[in-house]
Amino acid sequence: MKGFATQAIHGSPLKRDPHGALRPAIYDNVAFEFADAHEAQLAFEGRRPAHAYTRISNPTVEAFESRIRLLADALGVIAVSSGMAAISNVLMALGETGTNVVSTRWVFGNTHSLFEHTFKPWGLDGSYVDMADTDAVAAAINERTRAVFLEIITNPQLQVADIARISQIAHERGVPVVLDGTTTTPYLFRSKDYGVDVEVLSSTKYISGGATSVGGLIIDNGTFNWKQNPKLNAQAKKFGPGALLNALRREVYRNLGSCLAPHNAFLQTLGLETLSLRIDKSCANTLSIAQWLQQQPKVTAVNYPGLATSTYHCAAKRQFPRGAGGILTFNLASREQCFAFQDALKLVRRATNINDNKTLVLHPASTIFCEYSAEEKSAMGVSDSMLRLAVGIEDVEGIIEDLERGLATL
Secondary structure, eight states, X not given: OOOHHHHHHHOOOSSOOTTOOSSOOOOOOSBOOOSSHHHHHHHHTTSSOOOOBTTTOOHHHHHHHHHHHHHHTOSEEEEESOHHHHHHHHHHHHOOTTOEEEEOSOSOHHHHHIIIIIIHHHTOEEEEOOTTOHHHHHHHOOTTEEXXXXXSSOTTTOOOOOHHHHHHHHHHTTOOEEEEOTTTHHHHOOGGGGTOSEEEEETTTGGGTSSOOOOEXXXXXXXXXXXXXXXXXXXHHHXXXXXXXXXXIIIIHXXXXXXXXXXXXXXXXXXXTTHHHHHHHHHHHHHHHHHHHHTXXXXXXXXXXXXXXXXXXXXXXXXXXTOOOSEEEEEXXXXXXXXXXXXXXXXXXXXXXXXXXXXXXXXXGGTTTTTSXXXXXXXXXXXXXXXXXXXXXXXXXXXXXHHHHHHHTO
């Protein structure tokens, strides 16, 4: 049996390279020629597998999708231009005006903005509950609900919900679970085993191999009966488990132009080869730093699911035996201290990405959540005294030395 790392490196090539290249070729072009007019007709009608136009499909992107499908043990994968594109494409394929998605306010700031400022005026509403309260999740689902959406580890609140239980609740009511697995990837968490129907993630993060490129993934685990979704019912009768993938390929994904650039697909396929090594190092570094921060008198709180003191430690340990991810948050006495701490750092970078090879620090309240009021931030679990540390793969001693430098200025 091939392990994760072996599959990530070797995959299962769709076609042998004519020159024997060990990595997929970069088809950095737009159009593909057909032998004759009839062949073109069959391709556009979907009756013959072929690449016609890179906005719809591309050989380099297809090779990347194939590798992810293998690692996730999924029915199918669609690579898109960003993590936000993955979320928006899936929810637009499932929902429509007058329907809703059950979610939570404890999500990434841009995701919440997507629900409130983009989907809501269009007519797709968000119902927000605490995902740790499964009774509240059950109560929020109604006949207009088209999906339950949550993050595997919320960013930056770092809540870990009981995914299997939420999946059970949603399925009892005929609703699919859409999970943002950015912070774990299929290496730390295989969503299919926990009842998740569709996993979306930003491949910009861990998968890209160190912030080399922007991208996103839609992973359909093939577990949901799409006849239960009114919008996909007709497609499900024709395409069965592939109804969502077909609706995306031939309508939403195609029409919105959310395609991943071929060069980015190549970079991210390359990133997959070292994914497990980098995640292991990142998780180990994060746990060591979280434990060190707990001992610092100027730090008022430390939040990391890998800590035994975390409210979510048991859920994280059960669902992520390989590690609890590479993000932690900690609190200082004030916003002013947070700014002074950041400004004193020399190794750790002040930047907004996560799961980079470099360790990054950010003050969420004044950056990615800056568009929200103080009351909204409070409801979203984002305080003025919180700092988010996205831990990289440097030597942990060097990271701690830099953090010590920052604390010494307070």
